[in-house]
Structure formats: C-alpha cells, structure tokens
Amino acid sequence: MAAPATRTHCPYCSLQCGMTVSSRGRGGIEVGAWEEFPVNEGAMCRKGWTSGGLRGSRERLTTPLVRDRTTGALRAAGWDEALDLVADRLRALQEAHGKDAAAVFGGGGLTNEKAYLLGKFARVALGTSQIDYNGRWCMSSAASAGNQAFGVDRGLPFPLADVEQADVVVLVGSNLAETMPPAARHLDRLRERGGRLVVVDPRLTPTAERADLFLQPVPGTDLALGLGVLHLLDAQGAVDESYVAARTTGFEEVRRAAAAWWPERVERTTGIATDELRTLVAMLAGAAASAGGERSDRRPRVMVLTARGAEQHAQGTATVLAWIDVALALGMPGRRYAGYGCLTGQGNGQGGREHGQKADQLPGYRMIDDPAARAHVAGVWGVPPSSLPGKGRSAYELLDALGRYDGPRALLVLGSNIVVSAPNATHITQRLESLDLLVVCDIVMSETAALADVVLPVTQWAEETGTMTNLEGRVILRQQAITPPDGVRSDLDVIAGLALRLGATAAFPTDPEEIFAELGRASAGGKADYSGITYARIADEKGVFWPCPAVPEGQAQHPGTPRLFADSFATPDGRARFVVPEYAGPAEEPGSSYPLHLTTGRVLAQYQSGAQTRRIRDLADDGAFVEMHPMLADRIGAHDGLPVVVRTRRGEMKAPARVVTTIRPDTVFVPFHWVGVNRLTNDALDPSSRMPEFKVCAADVLV
C-alpha cells in the first residue's frame, strides 16, 4: 500500500509546480497532481511527472568520495574523513595565500535556507569575498535593469495569472511553452478572452505558434527593436504623457535616442519588416483594441515579458531597459494586469538572488558595500561589521580567475554543473583543473563532480524541507516527503560541518525552519523582506509574496505583496526611471570565416546541464542537435540527421543536423543540455550584470 502523499514542489524550474509525493515499495516514489496549488492547478510537464526517476537509481551518490593522491582516482571515504580533509586544506590554503584563496559557487536551485547559509558561510566561516552563483548566467540582466528602472528586482511584480487579463502580451525571448509548459495555459486563456499575444524569437517555437503576431529578429537585436517601437509610439502620439509626467523621470533623453530609430533603420538592423513593426505598434497603442469587456479607459493593458532570449547578451541589461522603456512610455507598470516582468528560470531563481550568495549582496537584497546593511546583518550574525569582506568577483570572472596568481586556489560548488553550463567552457574547465582543491556537493556524478578532489553526496528536493521563491516572488514551502537514502547528508549539514571544523564563531544551525527564522531577521527592513513569513503561514497552498515585514505583536500580520508599484516605485523619489539604451549590437558579428549566428537554449525534456534529467530513463535523451533552415542545409550539403560540425572562434562540436523551416536561415540553434555547445559560446560580458553572451556568437557549420 502506498504511504500518504505529501504536498511538495517540483525539483526543477521557477514555476515550482505543486505536486504530491508518496513512497512506494522498494524505495520507489509516486508523483501525483496537487490540484489546489494555484500556479499549475495540477498540471505538470514531463520533467515534473518523471522527477522521481533518480530515486533508488544507481546514479545517486551515497558516499563521500576523495581523490586518491597515488592512483588519481576517486575512492569512498567516511563523512568525518572527507569533511576534515576539506577543512584542513581550506585552512592551509587560506593561511598561505589569504582569505580570498577560498571561493564558493552556489546555485539558483538551492532553497532560500541553503543560499542564506552558504552566503553566511563564505563571509563568516571562510571570511572570503569570493562567492557568486549560476544565477549570474540566468536573469541577472533583468535584475540589473529592474533595479535601475524600478528600484527593486522581483521577476514578476504581479501573479502569473494576471497574464490572462491583459489585452496584449509581448514575449521577448521566451519559449515558455517548452520551458514552463503549464504556464502556457495563461496564454491560451488570454486568447480565449480576446487578448493578443506577440512573440519575438529567431525561431518559430511552440510558444510562437500561439502568437497573433510573430516577429523573427536577427539574434541580439531586440534592443534596436525596442527603440524602434518607442520611435513609432512617440511619432504617433501614443505615449501616455500624463503617466510619464506623474510617475517617471528621464523620458526626454529616451525620446531623443529613439528619434534616431526610424522603421527602415530598425528593419536593416533587426531583419523585421517595417510593416510588421507598424502592426506591433498599432496593437500596443490600441488602434485595434479588441479584448472584450467594458473598460473605463480605452488604452489596452499591455504586458511585456522578457526571458533569456532577450537577456543573455553582452547588452542584456540595456535590452531589458529598452523594453521597460516601452512599458513605461505606454503607462503600464503599476497598472492592474499590465506592466513589465521577467520570467525567472531556476527553481529558486528569485529567492536564490536575495539572501547573500551573490558577490555584492547580503540577505534581504541588501548591498554588501552599504555600511547600514553590513551593520544590520553583522548584528544578526553576532560578528563585527568590519569582519565582513567586501564585494567579490562575478560568476564568470570568478571562474576565470581560478588558479591564477591572484585568484582563488580552492572552490566549493553547490548546485551547478559548471563544466557543461559555463560559457567558453574549455577555458573554464582548464581553470577548474588548475585548482589546488575542488569540492563538489551533488546528488549525482556530474561532469563537474567528476573533476573534484572531494565529492559530497547530498539529499535532493523531496528528501528535505526548505522554502523556494517562485517566479512571482511567492515564497512557498517545499516539504520533505520521503526519507533520504543512507549515506547522504543535506547541504545544510555539510555547510555547518565545515563551519564547525573551521572554528566559525557564528552559529550554523541545520534545522531549515530555524534558518528561515534567522533569514527573516537578517532580511528585515531590506528590499526582499521575509520577516513576516513563517513556515506555518506558508504550509498551505498559497504561499506569501514578499515583501512581507513582521509587525509588532498584537497587530494583524502583513498580508504579503502580490502586486508591486500600484502607488509608487521603490526608487528614492518613488518614480520609475527611464534609462537610455544605446545599441551596440552583439559582441561578435558574422563575417567571412564565421558567417552565421549561433544561438543556444532549451528543449522540453531536458533540464539545464542535464545532470539530473539525462539520468532519468523515462525522459528521451537524444543528445544535442544543430537546428538549421533547409536553405542553409542545401547550401552546405547537409540533410536531416547528418552529423555536422559547428565552429566558432573558441572551439567546435559535432551533432546531427535537424532541418526545420521554423528558424531564420542565417541562424543555427543548439541546446546546451549536453557537453559541447558551451565550448563554442562567447564569454563577452554585459557591463552591469556581468551576464555572458550565451544567446549569440558568430559561427560556421560544415558537413
């Protein structure tokens, strides 16, 4: 008989679909629908339904492994031996080379409790400034743009279901029908209501197939498209002048910049025909408003949403700012069922960036160079503010510095498979190999764990309890549903075990609820204030949206904040800021040796570096492919299924061609779930977010 089912959440993406999990005989588990959880209403994608597949699998790591100095192979070790070894070597390297000789790399899939404890561990137990995480590669450009324009960074400043009530939704670089499939229902309901969908993507994806208007730009040109939209909105008198005057600053500079982006110039840069651009602008301006229902004002409610297609560029921040400018010019942010949002990606992509695993941050989305923030957090930790290190290197810069004379000598990795997912990966793998000590905590032998000196096996999602903050800023409780396999420990135990051995003076609890309460105190008064949230409050299906400050005893608790910006923005003057985006184009343009654009992304059945999903038998693992247009295939003599070589200035890979009419003829697409394409990608970084340019570089394809 099956044990009672526990309500919990999926191990993968930022939708954090509610699911039920129960144990079945022989160590197996059963995943079921949890209909009441509002975000997915019982629906899940294939990855969610099969997420129990690693349970009881031989792929699970169940004992610490230590690299034998004589044979060079990994051998089983006890927990005390492994943790003692890591602590001793960290201490010795820091004594010889300084505190920053030890570095930490976290992940946006870690629970809030883990992200918080990891940041505290780096700053207090190691005393290092060298900590960052894979979220830098995910939505950091949208975060940077959100902070500049609105004074706060919360992916969606409204519940996801608001999408259904808009009149026009513009998706710039999101393929959510494959990357968060249950969310596609909101697009369908939007259209059933008479609302319209615009999709901007170099590929006609399953998401784009739902669109009323599909625009297929040259990769890396969304910024110019945004400027072109602003140009026409202004020329047609469609700017909401009273909103701009009352709620924003800086529009005149943007108006001047957009004046230079007339439709023909936009067409030359983006490949989008002038009449398509005019159709888009007419939709946004309401010339053809069609959504049903009585309205007090006739302006359509426009919602602009960006994802990695627009953001993972060396100009990702400026690109997002251009599209925020569009939303502001239309008077949308703060209006009900309208505005701008970013669709975050990883399970805890939102919370993971709020609690201190980012190089420049302390918990509560506080900045590490702000003296008041340092004093507050140091107070919670019981250490002198002066003992906290300053700002460290961003993810790519940190990895690039590993093993160099002035860089870290040791790296502790939790929740990322760097060898597969970092850009310019051949180079980054060499940096990992040059370390004196690489320690990886993981549930499986990922490509990165395989390089490690010490591998520590940890519990996975339903085997432990913790909180996650989904793409809407909704803080939810992911409950333990099953007992972990023998031999593994939680990340929290590993961090606390190392802190103890390093002689840390601050406390490192291992009970998630206790850590969450401490995190709440550390975040109190910060932008992402969790202090009014408790496990008891989020044990139901609704969760609580941050900010949710604690209130004095006896008062009604703060309800949380599903929608931001109704009355003011989080900037010092309460107004949103228009920022001028200047178009420079991709860091690498095609030329005679590399005539094509290479872009990268995801397929439905695989998750990220594939460390987890490639090991799940019920998910098809067909390997990478090179998606190309028949015109290109003809020109190079390729056909569907034929292995082709893709080359860029950094490397090459081979994979079968997949010939489709849905991609631009000048562009090829390769998914990044397998070792390969990141050996080719460009490590050009965005100047403010430090996001690498995963989404475009110059390439050639040969048979």
Ligand SMILES: Nc1nc2c(c(=O)[nH]1)N[C@H]1C(S)=C(S)[C@@H](COP(=O)(O)OP(=O)(O)OC[C@H]3O[C@@H](n4cnc5c(=O)[nH]c(N)nc54)[C@H](O)[C@@H]3O)O[C@H]1N2
């Ligand atoms: N199946 C699956 N789902 C996932 C994940 C996964 O690995 N697999 N990962 C999760 C995570 S962490 C993330 S960040 C999200 C990502 O979610 P998405 O951003 O939806 O996914 P991507 O496939 O990276 O990119 C989206 C689209 O951008 C397009 N694109 C490429 N270049 C450009 C460009 O220059 N401009 C525009 N406008 N579009 C461009 C691609 O063709 C692609 O269709 O997905 C989450 N969900």
Ligand SMILES: Nc1nc2c(c(=O)[nH]1)N[C@H]1C(S)=C(S)[C@@H](COP(=O)(O)OP(=O)(O)OC[C@H]3O[C@@H](n4cnc5c(=O)[nH]c(N)nc54)[C@H](O)[C@@H]3O)O[C@H]1N2
């Ligand atoms: N070319 C290209 N490259 C990309 C992207 C792209 O679009 N194109 N997208 C980028 C984006 S948006 C992202 S988010 C990154 C993601 O890429 P990665 O950072 O590699 O993310 P994952 O593959 O999710 O790696 C998570 C690792 O942690 C392990 N793990 C899972 N849960 C836990 C846990 O609770 N604790 C510990 N200790 N380990 C755990 C998993 O088994 C896995 O090995 O890739 C980036 N790389």
Ligand code: SF4
């Ligand atoms: S959409 Fe995301 S959260 Fe939902 S089941 Fe799929 S991977 Fe899991």
Ligand SMILES: [Mo]
């Ligand atoms: Mo991501």
